[in-house]
Amino acid sequence: MSTTIKTYVGIFILLLSVFSMAGVMSASIDANNARDFHASVMAEIEDSNFASSVIGACKTQATNAGYELLIDSNSVVKDEDGKPTLMEVILKYQYHIDFFGLVSSQQIRGFAR
Secondary structure (H helix, E strand, O other): OHHHHHHHHHHHHHHHHHHHHHHHHHHHHHHHHHHHHHHHHHHHHHHHOOOOOHHHHHHHHHHOOEEEEEOOOOOOOOOOOEEEEEEEHHHHHEEEOOOOOOEEEEEEEEOOO
């Protein structure tokens, strides 16, 4: 009888571990996707020389992907001609582990030059 109970407890702990790790791996993949998206947005903004149309398109893409993209207007550095040379790009996303019901708002910050 004790062997049966130990077996079921072992199976329960094993299943709990499997589902926990699957949730953590899924959250890590989501965070990695957000980092990749942030890097591609920064590259697009830099390649366009900070064109406002490209920034607007990037914000639309971010909204469609479930992110929130912010360009910090206080961090814009302009050269002597008044053209931007540096902008802070902030990407906000949700980090969630569904198995535990954990949801956390995270952000990635970077400077486009």
